Structure formats: C-alpha cells, structure tokens
Amino acid sequence: xxxxxxxxxxxxxxxxxxxxxxxxxxxxxxxxxxxxxxxxxxxxxxxxxxxxxxxxxxxxxxxxxxxxxxxxxxxxxxxxxxxxxxxxxxxxxxxxxxxxxxxxxxxxxxxxxxxxxxxxxxxxxxxxxxxxxxxxxxxxxxxxx
Numbered sequence: 505x506x507x508x509x510x511x512x513x514x515x516x517x518x519x520x521x522x523x524x525x526x527x528x529x530x531x532x533x534x535x536x537x538x539x540x541x542x543x544x545x546x547x548x549x550x551x552x553x554x555x556x557x558x559x560x561x562x563x564x565x566x567x568x569x570x571x572x573x574x575x576x577x578x579x580x581x582x583x584x585x586x587x588x589x590x591x592x593x594x595x596x597x598x599x600x601x602x603x604x605x606x607x608x609x610x611x612x613x614x615x616x617x618x619x620x621x622x623x624x625x626x627x628x629x630x631x632x633x634x635x636x637x638x639x640x641x642x643x644x645x646x647x648x649x
Contacts, residue, residue, distance in 0.1 A: 510526060510527055510528065511524055511525070511526040511527075512524065512525050512526075512606045512608050512609040513562075513606070513608070514589075514601065514605045514606035514607075514609075515563075515587075515605065516564075516581070516582035516584070516585055516587030516588075516589055516605070517582065517585040517586070517587030518582065518584055518585035518587060520563075520564045520567050520582055520584040520585065521561070521563060521564035521565075521567050521568055521582045521584075521587075521589060522561075522562045522563035522564065523559060523560060523561045523562055523563075523589065523590075523601075524559075524560050524562055525552070525554055525558055525559055525601055525606060525609065526558050526560070527554075527555070527558045529552045529553055529554055529558075529609075530553040530554060530555060530598060531552075531553045531614060531615070532550075532551065532552045532553065532603065532611055532612060532613050532614060533550075533551060533613045533614050533615040533616060533617060533630070534548050534549065534550055534551070534613055534615075534616045534617070534626065534630075535548070535549045535551055535616075535617050535618055536548055536549075536616060536617070536618045536619050536620075536621050536622040536623070536624070537617070537618035537621050538621055539573065539577075540618075541623065543579060543588070544588065544602075547622075547623050547624035548622070548624050548626070549602070550602065550603035550604065550611065550613065551600045551601075551602065551603060552600070552601050552602075552603050552606065552609060552611065553598045553599070553600055553601075554598065554599045554601055555597065555598070555599070556592070556597060556598075556599050558599075559590065559599045559601060564582070564584075567582055567583050567584055568580050568581070568582065568583065568589065569581050569582070569583045575594075575595065576593060576594075576595055576596075577591045577592070577593055578591065578592040578593075578594070579591045580592070587605070588602055588605065589601070589602070589605055590602060590605070595641075596640055613628075613630060614630065614631075615630055615631050615632075615633060616630055616631065616632045616633060617633045617635065617636055617637075617642075618633070618634075618635055618636070619632035619633055619634065619647055620634045620635065620647060625649075627649050628649075629649070631646055632646060632647050632648070632649055633645065633646060633647070634646070634647050
C-alpha cells in the first residue's frame, strides 16, 4: 500500500522486516547475470533502483542479514524467513530493491542488463544491454533481442 504520495511500503516474505521507499526510483528493469539468477533462484531478477536516502527500514532492522560476494554488492535478507529485501551497491550509490518486495510500486521496467548471460530470452521491445551502462562501469553495448 502507498504510505504517502511517491512512498511505498515493502517487506520480507514473513513481514518481520519492513521498509519504505520514497521519491522517484532511479530506474527499473531486469538483470540476467548469473549472480542475480543464483541469488533469486530464478531465470531473471526484476529490480528497482533507489538512492540510499530513499530507502528506510521501518521494522526489524536487527533481523537483516548481509552477504558480500564482491565489493560491488551487499545483499540483504530477513534472518527469520530468508526473504530477500535489497542489494546495496556502494560503488554506484544505489540500492536495488527487489520489485517483488514492494508489491504496490508501479514497476515499469526500462532495460535488461547483463542480457548476454540470459537463460530466458524476453522479447518485450526493451533495450538489451550486453552488461551495464557505461556510467556504471559496463560497456554500454546494446545487443539484439
């Protein structure tokens, strides 16, 4: 449910951890990299990107587990149910809040990233990036759908 205008409540699978995202998301789309696929246990991960200041934990902060596979990501989940919450990307000053964890947010994807690694081709007319945009350290290369 929307808490305030441009503010959406999210939570983990069991509800022990709750958070609010506020303002405008920086972007939204789908990631096809092996790391996101493995973490999400799915063929693709739907993401929403926010500035760190736009994400506030409102309940259960002490119940959040963190895992850093690389310096590029701090993956966070609920230690009660294991439900995924978000990934902080400190090098980019962005927080990837998983679209499924904010059910009332009007998810409008704009891009596919790491599409060269896809295991689930998606013909939806959105731009398909080989890896990441140049401004995030990628090649910025677009590939065919």
